[in-house]
Amino acid sequence: MTLIHASDLHLSEADSDYCLEVLDELAELCAGAQASALLLAGDVFDSFDAAEALRAPFGARVERLAERCRVLFLPGNHDELRQGSRRLRALDLGPVTLLDGRPFSLVRLAAAADEGGAEHEAAEQEAVEVVAIPHQPSYDGYRDWGVPPKGAPVRIVLAHGIVPGMAYTGPAGEDGEEAPAGLLAAGLFRDLQADYAALGHLHGRRRAVEDGVTLSYPGSARVCRRGEAGERGVWRLTASAAGVTGEFVTLPAAGRYRDCEAPVDPSGAVDLAPLRPERWHRNDWVVLRATGVVEDQNDLPAALADLRGRYAGAVRRFEIDAADCEAMPGIASQPLAARFLELWAASEPQDPAERPAWLRARQLGLLAIKQELAAGR
Ligand SMILES: [Mn+2]
Known part of the structure; x- marks a missing residue:
């Protein structure tokens, strides 16, 4: 039976x-x-x-x-x-x-x-x-x-x-x-x-x-x-x-509840490709935790609004949490950060599975530099 x-x-x-x-x-x-x-x-x-x-x-x-x-x-x-x-x-x-x-x-x-x-x-x-x-x-x-x-x-x-x-x-x-x-x-x-x-x-x-x-x-x-x-x-x-x-x-x-970390680059752009949004079901509840260090905090709202426009109608619930995005004005011209980003960019992995870790490394590196600079000046 x-x-x-x-x-x-x-x-x-x-x-x-x-x-x-x-x-x-x-x-x-x-x-x-x-x-x-x-x-x-x-x-x-x-x-x-x-x-x-x-x-x-x-x-x-x-x-x-x-x-x-x-x-x-x-x-x-x-x-x-x-x-x-x-x-x-x-x-x-x-x-x-x-x-x-x-x-x-x-x-x-x-x-x-x-x-x-x-x-x-x-x-x-x-x-x-x-x-x-x-x-x-x-x-x-x-x-x-x-x-x-x-x-x-x-x-x-x-x-x-x-x-x-x-x-x-x-x-x-x-x-x-x-x-x-x-x-x-x-x-x-x-x-x-x-x-x-x-x-x-x-x-x-x-x-x-x-x-x-x-x-x-x-x-x-x-x-x-x-x-x-x-x-x-x-x-x-x-x-x-x-x-x-x-x-x-x-x-x-x-559907599913998905809590995803979305890496934000210093310009405020968010790359969702590693999250495979094409696999999301229309009844999913997606929470994006945007994390990263941005050059100008003002760039972020436009990037997030763009994401909202693309995905809010595609799933049942779409939420963005940008509390973990830190601003670091002038980061692009800061020599230590610029050198770090250069080395980081050169280590881009071939394997897509390694991309999330690579993107996370950028965030961790920039945060460490930010702390170092704040402590030293
Ligand atoms: Mn019960």
């Missing part, structure tokens, strides 16, 4: 076109993989308000997908953010299985197959049981929850929270409203007889095996926040009596 494990889509009104494009791609991926179920491990929406605002386009997509693939929606802390007395269950989210039962709920997935005969038997053998644990303040009492013993060849525990020791939790929300999540001890998954823990909440991809249980975070399915570098995607799971194996599949429409 094939399952798709995704998390932290954080569908938001502010980025709705982009978010829904990623959701479309995710639905296509499920259909293409002939997945029996899509496991959404929490934070499908960025807030309860977003769930209210986007429930119709979300529901329409689920409606199309659900004909062939069951959609399991586990609430994360963000799905219920600022919900007040409102409840997800009261929203029409389309034909999803909302797993909001606390402390847990249990669902059984059968592979798509005709009733009866050998195929029915095969489907039974492939049955997967999902123990769903929505976000909650504490998981300490799990031994007293009354979770029944494993009753299928494969048990997946679906949860939204942090497993201690699974490292970096990602940057805090820009709005500083990231609610603290309870900690999911690895022992919980072992004690609940999980073969695979389908996790959400961490925005970075993580995978570990503890006590024979695979603990796995796909990371956010889209770039939600500053700093979320690396590929975005989901785990495509294959569940059989032998256990659960996973393969990471990227979602190109999610």
Whole structure:
């Protein structure tokens, strides 16, 4: 049986076109993989308000997908953010299985197959049981929850929270409203007889095996926040009596967060070729950190405006940070600097891969000369 494990889509009104494009791609991926179920491990929406605002386009997509693939929606802390007395269950989210039962709920997935005969038997053998644990303040009492013993060849525990020791939790929300999540001890998954823990909440991809249980975070399915570098995607799971194996599949429409250093030459010109902008995706979020020593600080704004003009429309977000550009008036006529630049220019590498280091050497050399001159005069 094939399952798709995704998390932290954080569908938001502010980025709705982009978010829904990623959701479309995710639905296509499920259909293409002939997945029996899509496991959404929490934070499908960025807030309860977003769930209210986007429930119709979300529901329409689920409606199309659900004909062939069951959609399991586990609430994360963000799905219920600022919900007040409102409840997800009261929203029409389309034909999803909302797993909001606390402390847990249990669902059984059968592979798509005709009733009866050998195929029915095969489907039974492939049955997967999902123990769903929505976000909650504490998981300490799990031994007293009354979770029944494993009753299928494969048990997946679906949860939204942090497993201690699974490292970096990602940057805090820009709005500083990231609610603290309870900690999911690895022992919980072992004690609940999980073969695979389908996790959400961490925005970075993580995978570990503890006590024979695979603990796995796909990371956010889209770039939600500053700093979320690396590929975005989901785990495509294959569940059989032998256990659960996973393969990471990227979602190109999610784009990437790219934090790039852009070397500025003394005239204020910026050469982006080493950054390979032709590889940027239109949904990328690109942050250029312009660094270097310029002869005249006034030359820089025009160069940056030119870059903005060329790239701002080509990617989803384009930002320039020029805080690391230092001005050094008269540098071209300063003998030490002029000699350094001459030697530097002569050492231009043949291999394009060495260019970034060569450009960085110019910056470091000029900064060192600037400091030397400032100290000596
Ligand atoms: Mn979360």
